[in-house]
Amino acid sequence: MTQLVKINVTVNGVPYEREVEPRLLLSDFIRHDLKLTGTHVGCEHGLCGACTILFDGQSVRSCIMFAVMADGHKIETVESLGTPEHLHPLQEAFMEKHALQCGFCTPGFLMTIVDYLGDNKNPTDEEIREAIDGNYCRCTGYENIVEAVKLAAKKMAAHS
Amino acid sequence: MKPAPFEYYAPKTTEEALQNLTDLGYSGKVLAGGQSLIPAMNFRMARPSALVDLNNVAELAYIKLTDDGGIAIGTMTRDNAVEHDPIVKQRMPIVAETMGYIAHPQIRARGTFGGAIAHADPAAQLPALSLALNAKLLVKRKGAERWVTAEEFIVGPFMTVLEPEDMLAEVVLPPLAPRTAGSYKQVSRQRGGYAQAATISVVSLDDRNHVKDVRCVLFSVGETPILSKYAAKVLVGNEPTEAAIADVAAYAAKNECDPGSDLHGTTEYRRQLVEVLVRRALTEAVLRAKK
Amino acid sequence: MAERVFHKSILRNEDPQILAGKAQYLDDIELPGLLYAAFKRSDYAHARLKSIDVSEARALPGVIGVYTAEDFGDLVKPGPLQVPPPTAIKGATYSSRTLMPIAKDKVRYSGEPVAVVIAESRYIAEDACDYIYPDYEPLEAVIDLEKALQPGATLVHEDLPSNEAAHVVQERGNYAEAAKKADVIIKKKIYVDRVAAAALENRGIVINWDEKAQMMTIWCGTQSPITLRNATASRMGLFENQVRVITPFTGGGFGPKINTSMPDDVLLTELAVRLNRPIKWYEDRRENFLATTSERDQVHYAEIALTKEGKFLGFKDVFYHNSGAYDPYMMTVPLNTQTHTVSNYNIPNFYTEITMVFSNEMVVTPVRGAGRPQGVFVMERMIDAAARELKMDVAEIRRINLIQPDAYPVSTGIIGQDFVEGVLDSGDYPTALAKAMSMIDYKKFREEIQPKARAEGKHLGIGICTFTEGTGVGPYEGAKITVGGNGKVSVATGVATQGQAHYTTFAQIAAEQLGVEVKDVKVVTGDTGAFAWGAGTFASRGATVAGTAIHLAAVKVKDKALKLASKILETPESELELVGGYIQVADIPGKKISLGELASMANPMRGTFPPGAEPGLEAVAYYGPPYGATGAGCMAMILDVDAETMKPKIERLVMVHDCGIPINPMVVEGQVHGGIQMGIGNAFFEKVFYDETGQLLTASFMDYLFPQATDMPPKIEMGHTEIPSPLNPLGIKGVGEAGAIPTPAVFTQALEDALYDTGVEIMESNLSPSKVYSYVMKAKGA
Ligand SMILES: Cc1cc2nc3c(=O)[nH]c(=O)nc-3n(C[C@H](O)[C@H](O)[C@H](O)COP(=O)(O)OP(=O)(O)OC[C@H]3O[C@@H](n4cnc5c(N)ncnc54)[C@H](O)[C@@H]3O)c2cc1C
Ligand code: FES
């Protein structure tokens, strides 16, 4: 018999109660059980960062966590940021600086960066590169992402 | 790349966890941060039949000062908690410095201090750090506990003295002597990646700036982290001159490590790295200790 | 006048949806009753498959079926060729051995499928793979290209006399004669190794067979949706209009997603019908490394003949190209190598010979660059060897040999991947070189910066290389443009999009003609239900070929609209203009009609319809170039190397580039940036590594090093020379692969220059610090 474990998770402010198999990866839980498909999966071994989410406010890889480990915790995914009509300042900055092409890596970057900019209001280029170093992008060469982060830092400072 | 099925236990206390481990014996395995274990399970290279998840055992995560001025770290303390801890930064900057080299922030938000040591990856920083700082490790099992030195703890690549029913519970970093400083040096193919060769060197100086103690640990260049005996032999009691340091570096590279050839580096290249890194690390540690 | 939207950096239409996490990618698709597939893959690179036991796997709860070759009957046969053989080239010989959908009797690469599992979840499907027991008899693996051709070598395909997959010789002028007249001849052996495309999204497919409607819908991030539809229909005995291929948002392509008639699409379409349930397969990263195509490995024996002044007289290149276990893509890659080796330099005599070799490795098909980086690497490395021999400056020797701007069109005498003789349509190579030199302060670097650094014991090196990029090749693409009753414009074309901003750039082309806002143009790419003719997204051709078709269709729609408006507004066409969604009479404000109204009037529901007229504001157009447009450029780079650890840091990188008139300069820069990142990866990080038994040692991102943000230069400094292509009305050339092409050559050159004091020479790409260290030790004689 397959063991099922009951978990309570708050995702983007919405509480969910679900029964899951212990081996279910958190990334699969978010994408397929909760249908929040903005979080992507590119490697399932913790390297590419496409699956990055906020877990209790910190950016983590959802592909190397089990859904059961999220019991009692809070998660934010890319869907928590903005809507197509009302983008978050970070998302606006990505658009204005052409920091995405295929966009597959983008949600992971956004979640890494919202976490980072929370603690670092005015990073240098080099610090930004180090902050996004754990997220892979095959399309952009990263340069426009660095530009977008700088712009976002400005926008977010103006907002707060 | 989906993990094979397993039974899941989520104890809330150390006691419960130890009970689970005892009950499960060889079929049980500790799940700490999961940052090594889960990728291995996704590749189905690891397929434990039962996991005892320590993430709900709140009492295993802490950083506190010991009576003698050392630092005790609960096994489930996240890497980034250690990295940013003010006590750690102030008392043992080499620890904070080392933490920054472990993977990326997203991994350090989940990976645990004890988990990395228990995992005993020859390329990992924390087993080497615990050796460089002469850490004491508290191992618990149901109804028993014992202290093990870092030197005894690791017995081979991914192998420790832990038995299936054991749990690493706490890591104690003894206080540093006055005028002690460390330096971390590594070469990895990419930032955040595992080192091709690395060293953590900790040096204590006396008032005349002669070496009182030195712990120069080489890692990712052999089956386990390696404490250079030659460094102590040559440097202790002496002035750490450029020549002496160069001698230690050359000797360590030639005789004290055993790096293999792999996709990313030949044995010769990695020995060259050891020599360069040991030289740079000892030089820097001495400089820092003098301050 | 309407504001121009062509040749302008306009923000992308597609971004808000992607940024909000609301874009649908392949694995986001869910259907009721969806089943999941997993492949049991061979652990051996070369083995006889004696039997396979799937009984335990079949018995697993949640498993719907486990299938081996035996269960697929006639389906188990070599698939169609993806591109035609090189028959246009005189004397070319070839053997086509195309992919098998599933291994039968023999496996030829590690990762080849031997069974397929269909289950209620991917988790269960993978469980079942663990309970499948193939019985193999291992055979010697064919890995070394040159050994593979020796008599008596183990054969990948035993029905062939040797492992030679193809052989092509092309020559212009007469190299042997030229060599006789040369002052200097330099010969080198040069290696280029294999890389993965490593799109961040893996491959995948979702198939739904609607039995009642007798319709198959396939979602797939393919670069070639129409090929996929046509191949599926003909294989399954369906009409083309019973199969619809839809490409959802796709997370990067870079080449391998062009392939169709792969095990997944062949077997899973069959099973979806058989089981009458939808099936999804989303490849995981390990499978991507094992069983998605990759490219680059070649071994070259090159010769350059020069005068003592450094003038090139001739070039000879005899090379071996690894085709992998099968050759469904025929010779596209090595032909590209031939056409890009000697391209932008005046070299009257050029002999080039390809031997394409079967091996027990994954199949080779184009990866961003597609044979071009190898050609450029070989040429540029040989030029550097010559400069060294003649003690000439590396920039100067290039300068004096470049084709001059008044020479176009230049026939190259070499037939390329499009089977026509190469023609350089336009360009200005000397200006690109001069511009790159000035941007990177070449003179100052040589005269001040480098000597000073060297005096301080620092190892700074500079590299500077030129290249061309054959782009926008045929055969053709088409487009349909329709103005809706809402006044908005829809554009449909057959090429598919993997992130290249087509939703914006194609919209710009249409909007420019029709006077609407770019955001009011909805572009549909890669949906055979919307447009079903075309070849696909490859060879940097989307913008050039499909873009031109869109332009032509937009012009037709505009003409149609003007004609109709002229009647309605009772004004001659010449006095009308399209602005802001209206056709108006210039100078008479208020005398206008909206495109939407016009579109409705063009589609009358009652009354009569004139003979010969076509309804709606709609038009279809096709475009096929006579030959490709050739982009070009010059890259320069400064490296700071730690001479103890051999770790390089890219201090500066300058790229001067010509892709004709850029539709959207912002997008062009983005494409170049991405290409450069891949080039840097190819130069120093990425390498697909097979051991001598054909085991893939780099089947994860732990071992396959993907360039990170900190591996890149602090800034990519871009310069442009915009030289319109005369081949199409918009003057555009492709750009998709540019960045990837020169980077390994420039990087290696800069590395040698930095390590000048060791005398090292490196005739190999896909380096590592350790490799460089070995070269240096060899140079030092240690
Ligand atoms: C992309 C990526 C990059 C990484 N790079 C690095 C790097 O550069 N350097 C580095 O050192 N590490 C690196 N890691 C690994 C990371 O540091 C892990 O966190 C660490 O190795 C294991 O810690 P964990 O808490 O995650 O343990 P887990 O993965 O949960 O467990 C690891 C092993 O230790 C055992 N274990 C854990 N805790 C205990 C305990 N208290 N008692 C008994 N047994 C226990 C487990 O049973 C398991 O066998 C990387 C990981 C990833 C995903
Ligand atoms: S999918 Fe999680 S890190 Fe790649």
Ligand code: FES
């Ligand atoms: S935009 Fe395609 S991977 Fe980053």
